Amino acid sequence: MSEKGPSDDQDASRPDRGLRRTAELVGIGVTGVVAVAMLGFVLLYWAQDLPVASDLYAAFRSLGRGMDAAFGTNVFRHPIMWQSMAVGVLVGVVAPLVGSFLVHREMALIGETLAHTAFAGVAIGILVTSSTGWNGSLLLVALVVGILGALVVQWLTERTDAYGDVPIAIMLSGSFAVGTLIISYGDGLTGVNIRGYLFGNLAVVTPEGARVMGALSLIVVAGVALTYKQLLFITFDEQAARVAQLNVTGYNTLLVVLTAVVVVGAMQVLGVILVAAMLVVPVAAASQIARSFRETMYLAVIFGQLSVIGGFAVSIGLGLPSGGSIVVTAIAVYLATIVGSGFSVKAISAHG
């Protein structure tokens, strides 16, 4: 019998499943289009002085003014808002993507740890730029420190049982402590908006930050797409994956480094303290109702996107910080999925 036979019959006998799949694919499609449009904006902004791009960019600006007129807002006419929204939309794609593996490896705390490491990176960046006059990007310094932190986390977890909480927790608070010390030491040297990095702020996003996020997003999406099978196997059954001669340490390191990359990019709109939520909450929501791992990833990205767009609406509409707005929206989505799945809260982190 062919492989397709039975599953096709089943799909036909359960039209709701076909409908559900269609809805998911539409959701993913829309998310993809929005993400590509946002990447397009970032590129156009960069290239706005070039001949063809300048016309397209002008068209984009008039679209923004049109949207402001339609919604009665004073938002979409400002390029900086588009930068922030671009970063948000891209975070909504890549954070749940990486989070799908992190959450089911019971590594949720690692995202939080890397965010705090990246905060130390921002602090170091501020110190370096203010004391040497080097005109580099804080985000790039944070990225380097974040990746180094990721490698240390990986090294620690290889040498402790499973994902030992204690060394990770020490690293989490330790790097944050170092960050606060450096910032106090360099206080007054610079006018950088530290609160923005802590709590997330639409105004923190610079054109360069948006470009960095665009590039990082492409790396993360490509990285996950190329290693999906291996990451899935290792996440589900690490020992069997080892026996199947997968390079488990290598893929674990890749996952942690990709997490650091996502965290640094997402820090701009979500803030250090809340960035891990986007790795975890949409995935938790998706896992409540998903019928397969692939569906978990699709739904996590869709929920991530809903959270970002809904969060932006709240943030812009009420003048609140973007980070908190996005995370609260994500948790609202999570609660909705609990209601939708008949109040059965799945213990994803089933230790033992």
Add this chain to the structure above:
Amino acid sequence: MTPIVDLDGVTFAYGDTVAVSDVSLTVDEGDFLGLVGPNGSGKTTLLHLMLGLHEPDEGSIELFGRPVDEFDDGGRIGYVSQKATSRGGAMPVTVRECVTMGRFAHAGRGRLSTADRAAVADAIETVGVGDLADRLVSELSGGQKQRAYIARALASDADLLALDEPTVGVDAESRDAFYALLDDLNGEGITIILIEHDIGVVTDRANRIACINTELYHHGDTESFVESDALAEAYGTTGQVVHHHH
């Protein structure tokens, strides 16, 4: 003929605690080896050593005629770990997705081919979980989960199945059916290494027995094991403590 597994003087310790001491044994093609011994006797450690999950402190291990640390043909081994039934927790993975993992060692970074998908479908049918293919592994009973994991091993075209107490928490009826399946697979030429605490099950099915309690107490065919004192000796060393030996 090259043995599938060849251990020579293998010793392994966790820190100061010796788990496996000077064990030499071979597993030949087509064998059904039962690995028995009391709790904490080093059965799982020995199996892990055979599969290259631990490096021995002393001695040498060959898998399919190659030193285990150089062995790279992961598709030849199907492994069902002790934790397999309890792990996977609430991770939403369907039976088909789980079985498909068996093809990952073959596909490398490339996409799965039609042949890969056909192998997955065959494996699912062979173990009789065709009607459960789109269900989540976490929703299955213990026996059904084990079948899914065996299907994953079959999908990889493994010629060695390594099973660590696969029927813990599985009801008696499913357990019998599961062991009948193992018999069939062994009859088709697949080599099986089975850790099982129920000695009766092992002596009924296996043609070779290795009885260990840190050291190897018996290694040979099942008949000679049943007639020997190896079991009493192996269990006796821990039994002494329990029975206040004078």
